[in-house]
Amino acid sequence: xxxxxxxxxxxxxxxxxxxxxxxxxxxASNSAxxxxxxxxxxxxxxxxxxxxxxxxxxxxxxxxxxxxVPAVMIFGDSVVDAGNNxxxxxxxxxxxxxxxxxxxPRRYPTGRFCNGKLATDFVVENLGFSTYPPAYLSRDAAxxxxxxxxxxASAASGYLDRTANLYQAISLTxxxxxxxxxxxxxEQIAGGREKAAGIISGGINxxxxxxxxxxxxxxxxxxxxxxxxxxxxxxxxxxxxxSFVQNLYSLGARMIGVTSLPPMGCLPAAIxxxxxxxxxxxxxxxxxxxxxxxxxxxxxxxxxxxxxxxxLVVFDVYNPLLDLIKKPENNxxxxxxxxxxxxxxxxxxLLCNAGSPGTCANATGYVFxxxxxxxxxxxxxxxxxxxxxxxxxxx
Numbered sequence: 001x002x003x004x005x006x007x008x009x010x011x012x013x014x015x016x017x018x019x020x021x022x023x024x025x026x027x028a029s030n031s032a033x034x035x036x037x038x039x040x041x042x043x044x045x046x047x048x049x050x051x052x053x054x055x056x057x058x059x060x061x062x063x064x065x066x067x068x069v070p071a072v073m074i075f076g077d078s079v080v081d082a083g084n085n086x087x088x089x090x091x092x093x094x095x096x097x098x099x100x101x102x103x104x105p106r107r108y109p110t111g112r113f114c115n116g117k118l119a120t121d122f123v124v125e126n127l128g129f130s131t132y133p134p135a136y137l138s139r140d141a142a143x144x145x146x147x148x149x150x151x152x153a154s155a156a157s158g159y160l161d162r163t164a165n166l167y168q169a170i171s172l173t174x175x176x177x178x179x180x181x182x183x184x185x186x187e188q189i190a191g192g193r194e195k196a197a198g199i200i201s202g203g204i205n206x207x208x209x210x211x212x213x214x215x216x217x218x219x220x221x222x223x224x225x226x227x228x229x230x231x232x233x234x235x236x237x238x239x240x241x242x243s244f245v246q247n248l249y250s251l252g253a254r255m256i257g258v259t260s261l262p263p264m265g266c267l268p269a270a271i272x273x274x275x276x277x278x279x280x281x282x283x284x285x286x287x288x289x290x291x292x293x294x295x296x297x298x299x300x301x302x303x304x305x306x307x308x309x310x311x312l313v314v315f316d317v318y319n320p321l322l323d324l325i326k327k328p329e330n331n332x333x334x335x336x337x338x339x340x341x342x343x344x345x346x347x348x349x350l351l352c353n354a355g356s357p358g359t360c361a362n363a364t365g366y367v368f369x370x371x372x373x374x375x376x377x378x379x380x381x382x383x384x385x386x387x388x389x390x391x392x393x394x395x
Contacts, residue, residue, distance in 0.1 A: 068127050068128055068394045069127055069202055069203055069204050069255070069394060070147075070148075070198070070199045070202045070203055071133070071147065071148050071149035071199050071200075071202070071203035071204075072120075072123075072124055072127065072129070072133050072148070072149040072203060072204050072205075072206065073133065073149045073150060073151075073152065073179065073182075073203055073204070073205045073206070073253075074120055074133055074149070074150075074151040074152065074153050074205075074206045074207075074208075075152050075153055075172065075175050075176075075179075075205065075206070075207045075208075075209075075244075076153045076154075076157060076172075076175075076206075076207050076208035076209045076259075077153060077154070077155060077156065077157045077158060077208055077209055077211060077212050078092070078094075078113045078153075078155030078156060078212070078372070078373065079113070079118070079119070079208045079211070079259075079373065079374075080118060080119075080120050080151070080153040080206065080208045081111065081112065081113065081135070081151070081153040081154055081155045082110065082111060082112055082118070082121075082132060082133070082134070082135040082138075082151040082153070083095065083110050083111025083112065083135035083137075083138055083151075084111070084135045084136060084137045084138070084151065084152065084153060084154045084155075084170060085111060085154055085155045085156075085169065085170075086111040086135070086137075086138070087137060088137075088154075088168055088169070088170070089168055090155075090156070090167055090168040090169055091167070091349060091350055092155045092156040092167050092168075092169060092349050093111065093155070093349060093350070094109060094111055094112060094113045094114075094155070094349060094352075095109050095110070095111045096109050096353060096354070097109055097353070097354040098115065098341060098352070098353070098354060098356075098359055099111075099112065099113065099114065099115065099352065100112060100114075100115070100116070101115055101116075102115045102116035102363065102376055103115070103116045103117065103376075104116070104117075111135065113155060113348070113349075113369075113370065113372070113373040114369050114373055114374070114375065114376055114379065115340065115363045115369045115375055115376050116363075116375075116376030116379075117376050117379060117380075118379055119374070119379040119380075119382040119383040119386060120132075120151075120206060120208075120383075121379075121383075122379060122380055122383030122384075123206075123383050123386055123387060123390075126383070126387055127204070127394070129148055131145070131148065132151070133148060133149035133150050133151045134146070134150060134151065135150075135151050136150045136151060136152050136178050136182060137170075137178075143189065144189060146182065146185055146186055146189055147186070147189060147190060147199065149203055150179075150182050152170070152175040152178050152179055152182075153175070153208070154169040154170030154171075154175065155167075155169060155349075156169040156212050156216060157169045157170055157171055157172060157175070157209065157212065158172075158209050158210060158211075158212040158213035158216075158217065158237075159172065159209050159210055159213050159237040159238075159240040159241055159244070160213050160217065160236070160237065160240060161173050162217070163212050163213045163216065163217045164212075166216070166217060167216070172209065172240070172244055176244070176247055176248070176251075179248075179251065180251065183196060183200065183251065183252075186199060186200070197252055200251070200252040200253065201252050201253070201254045202254075202255075203253070203255065204255045204256075204257060204390075204393055204394070205248055205253045205255065205256045205257070206256075206257050206258075206259075207244070207245075207256065207257070207258040207259070208258075208259045209241075209258075210237055210241075210261050210292065211261060211262060211264060213233075213237055214233075214261070214264060214285070214288065214289075215264055215267070215269075215270060215285075215372075218230075218233055219274065219285070230288045230291070231291065234288070234291060234292040234295055235295070237292070238292075238295055238296065238299045241258070241296065241299060242299055242302075242303060245258075245300075245303055245312065246303070249307060249310055254309060254310055254311060255311045255393045255394075256310070256311070256312050256313070257312075257313045257314075257315055257386075257390055257393055258296070258300070258312070258313075258314055258315065259314075259315045259317045259386075260289075260292075260293040260296060260314055260315060260316050260317050260318050261288075261289040261292050261293055261296075261317070261318060262289065262317050262318055262321050263281065263285075263286050263289060263318055263321055263322045263325065264282075264285040264286065264288065264289045265281045265282030265283060265284065265285030265286035265287075265289070266281040266282075266286065266321075266322065266325045266336075267368070267371065267372055268337065268338055268339050268344055268345055268346075268368055268371040268372070269345070269346055269348060269371035269372050270282055270285055271337070271345075272345045272346050272371070273346075279337055281325070289318060290318070293314075293316075293318055296314055297314050300312050300313075300314050311392060311393050313389065313390055313392050313393055315385075315386050315389050315390065316385070316389060317382060317385075317386075320381065320382055320385040321367075321374070321378070321382060324336065324367045324378055324381060325367055328367055331381060332364075332365070332377070333365050333366065333367050333377070333378070334365040334366075335365055335366045335367065336366075336367040336368070338366075338368075339366060339368035339369055339370050339371045339375075340359060340360040340363040340366040340368070340369050340370070340375060341356055341359050341360075341369060341370040341371070342356035342357065342358050342359055342370075343356075343357075343358050344358070344360075344366075344368070344371065345371060346371050347370055347371055348370040348371050348372045348373070349370075352370045352371075363375045363376065363377065364376075364377045365377075366378075
């Protein structure tokens with residue numbers, strides 16, 4: 001989500017077990033995705049694992065029938081926000097057309113920054129849920145709906161509370177407070193503290209953050225980027241990441257997945273704003289993302305060393321999305337530089353509206369829906385990658 005701030009211009013069944021052999025087959029099936037890459041090594045690996053992909057598909061079908069986890073909790077930014085910003089006094093909203101125009105079955109805007117489903121929506125479906133975790137600030141977040149989890153994310157939020165405050169979004173600190181409140185409600189709905197604790201410890205927690213800290217804060221604030229080098233700023237964000245994970249753990253979470261930074265320099269808006277007139281990805285921004293992601297993996301490993309009962313996985317979003325951008329035709333897309341909405345170079349949030357001239361009629365061939373967020377079609381590809389990477393969490 002990219003807007004310059006004004007100051008600067010029903011209950012799920014028990015979790016089934018997975019056999020050791022099944023786990024090995026699921027892990028091995030990852031190589032089948034290499035069919036997307038047209039090279040000899042990929043084709044050989046894919047050919048050897050077609051049968052294993054069948055195992056993976058059977059696993060997904062089983063998940064939908066049984067439910068692998070009792071609940072999903074989602075935290076973070078606009079990439080995963082399901083509508084929490086709808087009622088906020090912020091410009092960073094997406095509860096109007098053409099957002100949601102392909103969101104089945106009703107095809108209406110929900111507050112998701114997409115033409116349809118988010119990557120997390122696809123993940124939730126494949127985990128066996130018939131509904132999505134409701135946006136915590138929405139009217140749907142009540143009664144038995146909360147048994148399957150909740151979505152606390154807020155567009156324009158980041159690891160730093162300052163980033164959220166710039167855009168009147170919900171900071172990660174406040175998202176944690178909302179999570180505490182949710183747990184109190186869950187005790188009443190689930191029928192006691194013990195049952196609620198089982199849902200919390202057995203549920204998956206997904207965190208997406210960091211992009212807004214860079215693109216909507218660090219890169220546009222000369223005081224901030226003057227006080228910190230990109231490397232120092234990454235360390236600042238990772239300190240907040242570690243604190244957030246530790247706080248989640250103290251509140252009972254035992255399965256956490258955090259997304260890496262995407263190739264920030266390839267976002268259409270980033271190319272427009274920071275590319276100096278070029279139509280190519282901005283290397284400086286991508287290099288910052290790669291550096292941060294390496295540090296993120298190290299930080300996650302360090303946390304796990306002190307928490308033997310914690311499953312913590314870093315989901316690589318950078319490479320799957322970069323693959324879509326660099327070789328869109330290999331994945332069924334034809335446009336990666338421009339987004340579907342408007343001119344496709346700068347529009348997002350209020351700038352992506354029903355009156356935006358140039359909006360495409362069919363977004364399925366576009367990697368990006370608006371200048372900052374992937375299309376539903378791209379989110380489906382990213383969700384497939386997340387599921388394969390997240391086997392450790394559900395095994």
